[in-house]
Amino acid sequence: MQIQEDFSLRQLNTFGLDQCARFFSEVYSTEDLTEVLRWCDERAIPVWVLGGGSNVLLTSDLEGMVIKIGIKGREVVEETEDHVLVRVGAGENWHEFVMFAVAKGWGGVENLSLIPGTVGAAPIQNIGAYGVEVKDVFHSLEAIDKKTTSLVFFDSKGCAFGYRDSYFKGQGKNRYVICYVTFKLSKSPVYNLTYGNVEDMLHELGYVEPSLTAVSETISFIRRQKLPDPSRIGNAGSFFKNPVVSLAQYQSLKDNHPTLQGFPTKDGMKIAAAWLIEHCGWKGKRWGTVGVHDRQPLVLVNYGQGRGQDIVNLSQAIAKAVMEKFGVPLEVEVNFW
Numbered sequence: 001m002q003i004q005e006d007f008s009l010r011q012l013n014t015f016g017l018d019q020c021a022r023f024f025s026e027v028y029s030t031e032d033l034t035e036v037l038r039w040c041d042e043r044a045i046p047v048w049v050l051g052g053g054s055n056v057l058l059t060s061d062l063e064g065m066v067i068k069i070g071i072k073g074r075e076v077v078e079e080t081e082d083h084v085l086v087r088v089g090a091g092e093n094w095h096e097f098v099m100f101a102v103a104k105g106w107g108g109v110e111n112l113s114l115i116p117g118t119v120g121a122a123p124i125q126n127i128g129a130y131g132v133e134v135k136d137v138f139h140s141l142e143a144i145d146k147k148t149t150s151l152v153f154f155d156s157k158g159c160a161f162g163y164r165d166s167y168f169k170g171q172g173k174n175r176y177v178i179c180y181v182t183f184k185l186s187k188s189p190v191y192n193l194t195y196g197n198v199e200d201m202l203h204e205l206g207y208v209e210p211s212l213t214a215v216s217e218t219i220s221f222i223r224r225q226k227l228p229d230p231s232r233i234g235n236a237g238s239f240f241k242n243p244v245v246s247l248a249q250y251q252s253l254k255d256n257h258p259t260l261q262g263f264p265t266k267d268g269m270k271i272a273a274a275w276l277i278e279h280c281g282w283k284g285k286r287w288g289t290v291g292v293h294d295r296q297p298l299v300l301v302n303y304g305q306g307r308g309q310d311i312v313n314l315s316q317a318i319a320k321a322v323m324e325k326f327g328v329p330l331e332v333e334v335n336f337w
């Protein structure tokens with residue numbers, strides 16, 4: 001167990017915010033993790049768990065321990081004629097895992113190419129893109145209960161997945177540290193090209209037929225066109241969730257704004273937060289050292305010198321404008337620390 005003091009987190013969060021952790025430790029196994037958790041427990045030190053740092057907003061220095069999950073490994077634990085179960089360390093980079101699955105010819109995660117972050121963080125917010133969510137390929141996960149340091153298994157039902165949501169953002173919040181995730185991938189992939197312009201783009205890129213590589217490269221191409229690269233401009237992907245409104249509210253919004261699109265869900269109509277933000281005039285707006293991305297207004301960016309609080313203030317101004325103009329509350333997707 002190695003513990004560092006007054007550790008800068010600048011390189012470890014994709015907003016590039018320069019805040020410090022009083023204590024910091026990277027753990028490479030469940031045993032390492034248990035040891036650090038006990039050390040903190042004995043001293044009553046609060047704990048924050050960091051994956052790829054791609055969905056957190058640091059608003060101040062952290063007076064406690066930040067544990068970075070560095071648990072690695074990819075292991076096939078079951079293989080049949082039509083599927084494989086792969087158990088992956090929570091500290092593996094998500095996109096590298098996707099590339100590994102694509103190279104092996106295993107389908108299921110290719111639409112989730114180029115999503116920043118780690119494997120362990122993926123189930124927490126049930127990451128999703130281009131018509132696929134992690135819950136569609138999820139088999140089970142192993143986590144350490146912070147209170148008891150015992151190992152707990154979760155199946156899909158136990159995770160209570162929802163749109164950018166799970167048990168780990170609700171009742172189980174801050175209680176478990178995910179160590180391994182097992183995915184069920186298909187040896188005879190079924191391609192999902194129905195979202196937006198994915199299929200057209202695949203052909204435009206010169207692919208005659210879909211393949212895992214073709215789909216993965218098409219998704220990566222679309223993402224690179226629309227989303228800023230965090231290694232160049234600090235950001236945490238979508239800052240807000242897409243709001244779900246009642247059918248009646250959707251209809252009245254649509255009557256006034258015919259270009260608004262809705263996607264039916266079991267709870268009502270999901271509408272594009274990007275559209276709402278754009279139609280309040282915020283797309284591409286710069287606010288000192290922070291701003292709203294010019295190609296995807298759902299993404300807030302740090303041009304370099306911004307502070308977490310600047311981004312909080314910007315997000316509140318946007319949410320207020322959307323509420324005043326459309327009467328729709330925006331819910332933040334990113335975690336504030």
Ligand code: EPU
Pocket residue numbers: 128129130131164196226236237238239240241242261272273274275276278283295296297298333
């Ligand atoms: N739109 C606008 N103006 C814009 C951009 C988009 O009005 O400048 C509207 C359009 O109506 C468009 C709709 O927004 O049809 C949807 O846009 P897009 O397909 O880019 O997706 P999104 O709803 O903005 C969600 C996820 C993304 C994911 C994409 C693709 C959320 C909060 N975000 O964004 O996830 O990559 O779909 O599937 O669900 C993330 O979570 O960090 C993330 C990037």
